[in-house]
Amino acid sequence: MAGSNLAKSAQGRGRPKARDEVLLDRELEDLPPDLRWREWMLRIEAVIFASAEPVTRETLARVVGRDCSIDLLIDDLQEELRSRPYELVAVAGGWQHRTRSRYADSIRASSVPARSGTPTLSEFEAMVLMAVGYFQPVTRAELGKIFGKEISRDTIGALRGAGFVASGPRSPTPGAPYTYVTTKHFLSAYGFETLRDLPDIEALEDAGLLSRRVDDVDDEPEEQAEEPQDEQIERDIT
Structure with missing residues (x-):
């Protein structure tokens, strides 16, 4: 009797459970x-x-x-x-x-702990994130032209650490630098269904909050980023 039960138990353990084996009356x-x-x-x-x-x-x-x-x-x-x-x-x-x-x-x-709080960004980090959202895929050199100064790796690292940006495709410019794109977490954190829900960029330009100076980027090679090339890109523009 005990041997029979043990045999059945061993047989059950030996058969992997299919993913859809959990039954639900739909x-x-x-x-x-x-x-x-x-x-x-x-x-x-x-x-x-x-x-x-x-x-x-x-x-x-x-x-x-x-x-x-x-x-x-x-x-x-x-x-x-x-x-x-x-x-x-x-x-x-x-x-x-x-x-x-x-x-x-x-x-x-x-003062209750929020279920999923949005990481706090500095004003400048938030502006860089906004620029990535509108101009993606965008390199650090292009972001530097938008803001008139170099964008540090620490700034990009803070946005990556918060889950708001990820590595995009290599840029076709000399040196093939990495580009940056926003993630699905960015959409979720700021309540956007898709990137089409971002505020009208022309209104931001009229208010002096954003510039299209990215078109003036020189074709100078950018120092390559350290991120692995096969990094998963989380992007949703549909």
Whole structure:
């Protein structure tokens, strides 16, 4: 008896569990339509609430029926949360729970540790990040021309460390320097769904906050960056 149990246990351990072997009734055909829809709504809300990052449509489709409309579920959830201090927003190609901005002062006054706080940047680092957002893929030399002074590796390192920028493709200019691009974390942290949601660059230029002097960059070789060439690029411009 014991030997039989041990044999079964060993046999079970020897068979790897398939990724999709965890069963979930997605269709819920045994429920009436209204309860089925309600359960799908709750599943969507639970997944988004549990995730530290924006949740994509493809991920949400794993927990609801095959012919279920994700958009309609999201619409119903957003309507249901209309009176709550938090909302469901589309950011970085997915959806995420966000506290409504009018409660920001209350949260700051409470001094509670935020679930995922945005790293604090200096004013200059924030300006460089803004320039990368608009002119990407952009090299350090091009950023230097925009600001009229050299952009240090420490500044780029701070933006990389915060998860806001990553290495882009090599520039076709002499020396093939690395370029820099923004990441999906940048979109998520600042509440943008895509880079098309960035403020109008012409308005920023009129306000004197940004210049297009990048076109005046000399074709001088730039010292190559230390980052490995195969670094993963997190970019979302769609």
